[in-house]
Amino acid sequence: MTALLEIADYRLAFDTFDGTAQVLDGIDLTLEAGGTLGIVGETGCGKSVLARSLMALNPMPPARVVSGQIRFRGSDILGMSDREMRRLRGRAISMVFQDPASYLNPLLAIGTQMEDAIRGQDAAVGERQRPRAAARARAAELLAAVGLPEPARLLDSHPHQLSGGMRQRVLIAMALAGDPVLLVADEPTTALDVTVQAQVLALIARLVAERGLALMLITHDLGVVAAACARVAVMYAGTVVEEAATADLLSRPLHPYARGLIAAVPDLDHPERRPQGIAGSIPSLITPPRGCRFHPRCPVATERCRSEKPLRREILPGRSIACHHATP
Numbered sequence: 001m002t003a004l005l006e007i008a009d010y011r012l013a014f015d016t017f018d019g020t021a022q023v024l025d026g027i028d029l030t031l032e033a034g035g036t037l038g039i040v041g042e043t044g045c046g047k048s049v050l051a052r053s054l055m056a057l058n059p060m061p062p063a064r065v066v067s068g069q070i071r072f073r074g075s076d077i078l079g080m081s082d083r084e085m086r087r088l089r090g091r092a093i094s095m096v097f098q099d100p101a102s103y104l105n106p107l108l109a110i111g112t113q114m115e116d117a118i119r120g121q122d123a124a125v126g127e128r129q130r131p132r133a134a135a136r137a138r139a140a141e142l143l144a145a146v147g148l149p150e151p152a153r154l155l156d157s158h159p160h161q162l163s164g165g166m167r168q169r170v171l172i173a174m175a176l177a178g179d180p181v182l183l184v185a186d187e188p189t190t191a192l193d194v195t196v197q198a199q200v201l202a203l204i205a206r207l208v209a210e211r212g213l214a215l216m217l218i219t220h221d222l223g224v225v226a227a228a229c230a231r232v233a234v235m236y237a238g239t240v241v242e243e244a245a246t247a248d249l250l251s252r253p254l255h256p257y258a259r260g261l262i263a264a265v266p267d268l269d270h271p272e273r274r275p276q277g278i279a280g281s282i283p284s285l286i287t288p289p290r291g292c293r294f295h296p297r298c299p300v301a302t303e304r305c306r307s308e309k310p311l312r313r314e315i316l317p318g319r320s321i322a323c324h325h326a327t328p
């Protein structure tokens, strides 16, 4: 059976004034229909660039595909024309971003923006644009689906009249407009208050379960992954270093970087145990370390790690690690 999404040996570089940054360095990931995958890692490790790759949203140039494929239902999206990509966006793959305010026009009522988006999608897939009234009815239905009360009144409101959490719900509603099969959420709760974060995350988890959506959730927060994703991929400096069932990774991380990430999370049950950070910082992607990109920070690095890049291999069923020293 073909996976919904297959990313194979995907390398992406950014040509900058300072040199070429090798931002994604051979990503391999698979997501089945209805599967939920969290992507975690420190800031700058390439999570957002990877998410944006799924919708051709990285500016090219400066970005440049060096190698690999991103197959969605078997077709490589990297070779798609703008027209094909527009068809895919919204109808098959939809995205929710970190900062809801910047994706809504402050001057237009929510209803107008949702109608425009819904009718724009009709046009993108080559269908006759539905009348405004029909688009408005659809918008109200979507607002109700994301738990927003009084949709009719909300449609007449402007973005500044809504709280941050409500704005993010509006954007999630818009992301659902074309009945996508894959939702890509890039730090969807990071800009929100803590209490609202949990509500929005619960909403995403509910929608994913009810609609059988596949989810790729980008976050730096392992708690967010635990709440919404069955599987998790840990990224470091443009590579996936470990991929596993979320519960397995959280209870027993095997890659030294994954161990460090988890050790850095405060343990609320044992406040006396001080969280251990990972010494050092992420490397330059213009002159990345040879061999394993994590070796300068790794407590178990050896000579081999300095010269030979570890390939990710399955060391337990459903669990793969890119480390020369990993043992099950």
Ligand SMILES: Nc1ncnc2c1ncn2[C@@H]1O[C@H](COP(=O)(O)OP(=O)(O)OP(=O)(O)O)[C@@H](O)[C@H]1O
Pocket (backbone or CB within 6 Å): 014, 016, 021, 023, 041, 042, 043, 044, 045, 046, 047, 048, 049, 050, 059, 062, 220, 285
């Ligand atoms: N338009 C661009 N031009 C040049 N470099 C870029 C561009 N966009 C991203 N990068 C580089 O790609 C790398 C990865 O960035 P990315 O935003 O994917 O990281 P991230 O893991 O999502 O971090 P964060 O959690 O802070 O969003 C960074 O080194 C960044 O500087």
